[in-house]
Amino acid sequence: MAHAVPDLPYAYEALEPQISAETMRFHHDQHHQAYVDKANAALAQTPWADVEPAELLTRLSELPDTIRGTVRNNLGGHFNHVLFWESMSPTGGGEPGGDLARAIKETFRTIGTFKETIEAAAMSTFGSGWAWLVHDGTRVLIVTTTNQDSPLSDDLTPLLGVDVWEHAYYLDYCNRRAEYVRAWLEVVDWDVVAERFAAAPVPDVSDVLLRTVSISGKNTPFGEITLDDARTQSAELGALAGWGPMAKVGTVARAWGELAKNLEGRGATCVAELDPGLVKKMAMDLWVIPPERGMI
Numbered sequence: 001m002a003h004a005v006p007d008l009p010y011a012y013e014a015l016e017p018q019i020s021a022e023t024m025r026f027h028h029d030q031h032h033q034a035y036v037d038k039a040n041a042a043l044a045q046t047p048w049a050d051v052e053p054a055e056l057l058t059r060l061s062e063l064p065d066t067i068r069g070t071v072r073n074n075l076g077g078h079f080n081h082v083l084f085w086e087s088m089s090p091t092g093g094g095e096p097g098g099d100l101a102r103a104i105k106e107t108f109r110t111i112g113t114f115k116e117t118i119e120a121a122a123m124s125t126f127g128s129g130w131a132w133l134v135h136d137g138t139r140v141l142i143v144t145t146t147n148q149d150s151p152l153s154d155d156l157t158p159l160l161g162v163d164v165w166e167h168a169y170y171l172d173y174c175n176r177r178a179e180y181v182r183a184w185l186e187v188v189d190w191d192v193v194a195e196r197f198a199a200a201p202v203p204d205v206s207d208v209l210l211r212t213v214s215i216s217g218k219n220t221p222f223g224e225i226t227l228d229d230a231r232t233q234s235a236e237l238g239a240l241a242g243w244g245p246m247a248k249v250g251t252v253a254r255a256w257g258e259l260a261k262n263l264e265g266r267g268a269t270c271v272a273e274l275d276p277g278l279v280k281k282m283a284m285d286l287w288v289i290p291p292e293r294g295m296i
Ligand SMILES: [Fe+2]
Pocket: 027, 031, 081, 163, 165, 167, 168
């Protein structure tokens, strides 16, 4: 199976005026094709020729040194560009809705802040690369990658990526990258991004739900904690905030308040009824399990 550049799901000129037909032709027909040709040449006659790009990009360490860099750059370029074409639509733009919007607001507070943050991330990428909205199994984050590196190789699920290689925008925007990113947001197909969000892998939190937490002197499994428990814990710890020996108690008290809000907002009677990603995030915020990853 040789990899192939898929047809665009719309006409070359469909994204005008945000992205010109000329840019789309060069970008899709020449740049993307070049990644595919080089990836196929590197993978031909190898045991990895038939492995799907999304899987192989998580297994780069298995490849011999002689082809690893070429595959990382060019199969990464292929995967990233397929995702990029599918993320745009002539009927795109506006704002995300539903569960995706809720997840974005949980991380960024508002959709406007999210848009400002991805623009800032795109501007911060030195040279060629991508700015991404990803899911890490617990929440959505913005990350950047250089060259054609994929978030998949960092165990992150890409939901949306903006190509900030100059070939993506120079014909239309010259060096005005920020203007390009703002225009690109006007053609993002949020329905497609929402589908990726819904399909993103979620963690197994069965052991987290069983960990016990002391609430008013009684050990309670995390999964059985109720709205009243969370409010009680928030109030009791909040009263200790500022007490020298417990420097972080105010932060943890706020996290219990956040858990109460999540339980109330979702009409859940206990933690076990929350989404696994949210359970894991809350467990990290409450230090029921230690946090794993920072974010920008
Ligand atoms: Fe590109």
